[in-house]
Amino acid sequence: MNALEKKFLSQIKARRLVEQGDRILVALSGGPDSMAMLSLFTALRPVLHLQLAVAHCNFLLRGRESDGDEDFVREAALRLGMECFVERFDTRHHASQLKKSLEETARILRYGFFDKVLEEQGFSKVATAHHVSDNAETILFNLFRGASLPALKGIRARNDRIIRPMLLLHKAEIKGYLKEKGIASRIDSSNSSDDYDRNFIRNRVIPLIEERFAHKLMPSLQRVSEQAGELEEFLELYFENLAECEPGLSLVEGRLEVGALRKLTVFEQKEIFKRALREMDTPVDAQALQKLVDLLNSRPGKVVMAGRGLQVLWKGRVLCFLRDPLSSPGSPDALER
Numbered sequence: 001m002n003a004l005e006k007k008f009l010s011q012i013k014a015r016r017l018v019e020q021g022d023r024i025l026v027a028l029s030g031g032p033d034s035m036a037m038l039s040l041f042t043a044l045r046p047v048l049h050l051q052l053a054v055a056h057c058n059f060l061l062r063g064r065e066s067d068g069d070e071d072f073v074r075e076a077a078l079r080l081g082m083e084c085f086v087e088r089f090d091t092r093h094h095a096s097q098l099k100k101s102l103e104e105t106a107r108i109l110r111y112g113f114f115d116k117v118l119e120e121q122g123f124s125k126v127a128t129a130h131h132v133s134d135n136a137e138t139i140l141f142n143l144f145r146g147a148s149l150p151a152l153k154g155i156r157a158r159n160d161r162i163i164r165p166m167l168l169l170h171k172a173e174i175k176g177y178l179k180e181k182g183i184a185s186r187i188d189s190s191n192s193s194d195d196y197d198r199n200f201i202r203n204r205v206i207p208l209i210e211e212r213f214a215h216k217l218m219p220s221l222q223r224v225s226e227q228a229g230e231l232e233e234f235l236e237l238y239f240e241n242l243a244e245c246e247p248g249l250s251l252v253e254g255r256l257e258v259g260a261l262r263k264l265t266v267f268e269q270k271e272i273f274k275r276a277l278r279e280m281d282t283p284v285d286a287q288a289l290q291k292l293v294d295l296l297n298s299r300p301g302k303v304v305m306a307g308r309g310l311q312v313l314w315k316g317r318v319l320c321f322l323r324d325p326l327s328s329p330g331s332p333d334a335l336e337r
């Protein structure tokens, strides 16, 4: 094994992302990062007794280039003797049905496809090749679109059956590895266009910040990301315990107890409200949370609107969360890639 393969192995072990004998689906776009990941996993295959296969989505968005990517991925899998699962999507059609951007639609289709292959083919995990810069982009993207603290954790190394084993690797290391191994990859021409917000952040914003604050941005965002992740873990545990000690703080039949809420700090009240809004399939935003905190300082009989037709009424000793029957709840946008 070469230096990067050893580093990859030790990071996987430290984060317990892969176990001996795992059946892993490698999400392969054909781009440099996922081609490097395919090679890294192949090097680990005998050490960890892994079974590997490849999954590729053809989003049919770039004409011949998309078909070229598909052929390239199929050949790469064939060369390594791996099974290759491919699906083609009419992404534009799905985007207009979902009323989402092409980028967001592709993301939804991609993870849906991975789930299907995992389920049908009995794989234990799917690995994507997100690395340090992808995480930095995601954190900045979330920040610019008005996310709150937890979204600053960026991309998680593990989310159920999705693993991101390259999350601590830098682009320069990946490039060096590809060169050393003579691994070819495809260039996605849409990555250089600044039409997509993410590309704009990658191609314009990050280089500008790095020009001024050399080598400061990535480590800082990495630290923020880790701290936000740790804070979230701590808060989950804290609020689980709090709800066990004080049942009035869990939303039961759409109700929370005013007396229990009023004993808490504003921070705690907002965290309880966030959980209640999520249970009611209502997007959490700072304005709605402030309205609910203000409601606690008003009087019984008062009502506030908490978004997407959700009314919250102070009735006697409880706050009642009531969905307006004419409005439909929506799923909040995912903040992770």
Ligand SMILES: Nc1ncnc2c1ncn2[C@@H]1O[C@H](COP(=O)(O)OP(=O)(O)OP(=O)(O)O)[C@@H](O)[C@H]1O
Pocket (backbone or CB within 6 Å): 026, 027, 028, 029, 030, 031, 032, 033, 034, 035, 055, 056, 057, 058, 059, 110, 127, 128, 129, 130, 134, 188, 191
């Ligand atoms: N069309 C696809 N089919 C399968 N997996 C994909 C596809 N597009 C992206 N992925 C997975 O998601 C990861 C992140 O996606 P992103 O769009 O940032 O990558 P990319 O720029 O297309 O290519 P790469 O990361 O391979 O250099 C990829 O590294 C890959 O593991």
